[in-house]
Amino acid sequence: MTDSLLRRGQYSVAPAQQRDVTEARELCATDPVANVVPAMHLETASRAGAIPKGLWVVRRRGRGSRDLAGVLWCGANLTAVLPTDGDEADDARAEVAAAIVARLSRPAALVGDAELTLDLWGRVEPWWGPARQLRPHQISMVTDRDPEPVESSRVGVEPLRQASMDDYPHLLPAAAHMFMGEVGYDPLQHGREAYEDRLTYLVRAGCSYIMYGNVHGTRDVVFKAEVGVVGGGVAQIQGVWVQPSLRGLGYGSEGMVQLVKRVREDHAEAVSLYVNDFNTAAIGAYAAAGFERVGTFATVMF
Template sequence: MLMAPVRQLGETERGAVERLLDRDPFAAAQVAERVAEHGLSWWRADGRVLGYGARRRVESLCWLGGHVTPVHASAPAIAAFADLLGGEERVCSSIVGSADAVLALWDRLAPHWGPARDVRPNQPLLATDVPPGISADPEVRPVRPAELDRLFPAAVAMYTEEVGVSPLAEDGGHSYRRRLTDLVRARRAYARFVDGQVVFKAELAVVTRRTAQVQGVWVDPAWRGRGIAAAAMATVVRDALDRVAPTVSLYVNDFNVPARRVYARCGFRPVGTFATILF
């Protein structure tokens, strides 16, 4: 069977792309945010949106930038995307998205892009649209721009612990700091400070008209086991629902049982499964 051609999509097909993204607002949130912000013009600098299917009838998408994210990717689309990407040098730091598509894509790309530094095949994707039924922590609030220097070390510690490499390794952390600065200015970074030090933090790393996706949740190791995370997350969820988006979503490693318990207490429910390939 002949595969439909894979092509880089442009503004003329934006409507079809947005309709496809809307079919799964949680799994497609990272791509949806970028399309909303930058469109699909060929000169976009932060990534490309590849499409599979007849013109004006896009069936599957694949975001290609700092990370690779397949969206509604059927088996034929996965094969076609892999044929194209396997002939290019890998520039992404991860493949992330719906588990079935990510793992199928990686099966085909591993001979060309491997080995991976880490494969996380089962990351529950969770969401909620109701305020948590537990008390919120009044000490958790959006971080102020003047507090960026206090937030940054905690953010570096979180990233290093979660991803396995330091964000300072590439360009001395300048890109990571710029990203954090943008989140703080947008009032999308939260923290609890004790004696000037961050003991809890989280960010609304992705925001679309359908959801706010929480990432970067972290508790200072010295404060773990004290039960502060659930109330802190309750504050984040309440504020995000009140001020930012109609739902709040996130994904978590299946082996992180304490975090999954916190999210369950805050009312998050399963809406899918992610997988991540880290390079």
């Protein structure tokens, strides 16, 4: 696992440089839905002229300095873009796994294309395991068209809109409830400052959407979601939540239909998300909003 051993391999893993950005973006463009996270950070690097700390590249040794084999983003989560076929895939993944264990801190999760993510997980598990949660079959979905509008007959439901900081006292408990159900712990008890910083950033960036309605005689949030990532012409939806007492009544489908239209207007032409394969209600709501399956994701949480 030492750097001296890694130097003998066919690949090197190094912090990205400005000269790598164009080629790295081309690699991400081979699957813009799966690679939206590194694509976003590469676009930031291109605009700002500075490379984010968590952006790494995989170079083939003994070839042109611009001959890249992969891209890694290692922030709170680690997402990889690496070869998918043949001997090169196995060799590259083996060396990248050794490099990330030796040189990177363990992230909160590995996330991305299921085949690649689970392969990397199998290679790093002896050092980074055990996993707190493993979700090996998450459905990756995308749409690039406005859905058919849904005519609501619900009294008191307001149109979906971008959240503002005035909404924050209502948005925070809904977001925390969603996070607890999805990740398994209360972000307001563990890591509250970082969690609130992130949510505040999304609200101020116009990436948080909220819908109010009548919840048992009180105006409250009935649906909310965030655009967590935008890159490569794709906006990835995260944090979809429906008021628990109203689930199964069509609020999720109605919210998603309005959300897709707004996100396509505000952020990117293609809208993506991924969802646990056992969440049949959510899958149905996404399908009703025009989403189609394009792949399988996996998440390994620590």
